[in-house]
Amino acid sequence: xxxxxxxxxxxxxxxxxxxxxxxxxxxxxxxxxxxxxxxxxxxxxxxxxxxxxxxxxxxxxxxxxxxxxxxxxxxxxxxxxxxxxxxxxxxxxxxxxxxxxxxxxxxxxxxxxxxxxxxxxxxxxxxxxxxxxxxxxxxxxxxxxxxxxxxxxxxxxxxxxxxxxxxxx
Amino acid sequence: xxxxxxxxxxxxxxxxxxxxxxxxxxxxxxxxxxxxxxxxxxxxxxxxxxxxxxxxxxxxxxxxxxxxxxxxxxxxxxxx
Numbered sequence: 001x002x003x004x005x006x007x008x009x010x011x012x013x014x015x016x017x018x019x020x021x022x023x024x025x026x027x028x029x030x031x032x033x034x035x036x037x038x039x040x041x042x043x044x045x046x047x048x049x050x051x052x053x054x055x056x057x058x059x060x061x062x063x064x065x066x067x068x069x070x071x072x073x074x075x076x077x078x079x080x081x082x083x084x085x086x087x088x089x090x091x092x093x094x095x096x097x098x099x100x101x102x103x104x105x106x107x108x109x110x111x112x113x114x115x116x117x118x119x120x121x122x123x124x125x126x127x128x129x130x131x132x133x134x135x136x137x138x139x140x141x142x143x144x145x146x147x148x149x150x151x152x153x154x155x156x157x158x159x160x161x162x163x164x165x166x167x168x169x
Numbered sequence: 170x171x172x173x174x175x176x177x178x179x180x181x182x183x184x185x186x187x188x189x190x191x192x193x194x195x196x197x198x199x200x201x202x203x204x205x206x207x208x209x210x211x212x213x214x215x216x217x218x219x220x221x222x223x224x225x226x227x228x229x230x231x232x233x234x235x236x237x238x239x240x241x242x243x244x245x246x247x248x249x
Contacts, residue, residue, distance in 0.1 A: 029185050033239050036192045040232040043199045047225035050206055054215045146212075167213050 062164040067102070068092055070158050078116045080105065083151060083162045090151050091116060091123070092160070093134055100160060102151035103137045109144040123148065181246035188235045188242075195235075199228045 067081040073094045081102075083090045092102040093116050103123065105113045112127035122140060123132040130142030137148035152164040206221040 030243055033189050033236050036196055037232050037236040040196055040229045043203050044225045044229040046203050047222040050210050051218050051222040054218045
């Protein structure tokens with residue numbers, strides 16, 4: 001058994017091409033199954049490539065960035081800030097006198113910007129009427145199935161720092 | 170001209186066709202697995218990548234095993 005051409009006295013062209021034109025399009029079961037197995041090998045290599053990429057890139061390191069002063073956000077108030085890069089908009093909500101929560105502002109359905117609806121105390125997405133819990137970012141209604149990524153907050157004195165992103169689901 | 174197929178060869182052909190059908194089914198599962206792995210990897214969930222690679226390897230080995238079976242059956246039933 002070999003995946004490659006077997007040693008043969010025949011020249012390669014005679015092995016590869018049929019003498020009869022009617023046989024040219026004929027694919028034997030062995031050839032077809034060989035093609036299927038090579039496709040399976042290709043898919044396995046694809047999986048290994050994804051594995052290598054995940055090992056090489058690893059888990060991203062997030063910067064610790066000051067995002068707000070506690071006093072500038074009233075209870076029930078909102079502040080938008082970019083984290084970890086200027087293109088990643090996040091939303092900070094003061095849910096109580098000493099409690100703050102922050103989430104990525106991108107809806108996990110199609111990346112529309114969610115907003116805080118204080119009347120219903122939840123995040124809402126205007127594009128497809130999706131809604132997320134303000135407590136843990138879990139999807140409450142609409143097409144989103146994954147929760148909003150949570151921004152890890154640390155408070156030092158009056159200053160709130162973003163220190164990472166927690167993805168769940 | 171087609172040569173007559175003996176009952177033994179017919180049985181062998183059935184076995185080969187069955188093995189090929191199983192390879193096709195495994196391949197469909199593997200295609201779905203790669204797609205799902207890529208999607209979860211791009212979503213930032215790395216924990217599924219290793220089990221998916223292991224399962225993909227097992228599926229490939231199974232396909233290869235079926236291929237060896239087809240080769241063996243083919244060689245056996247080609248004997249005069």
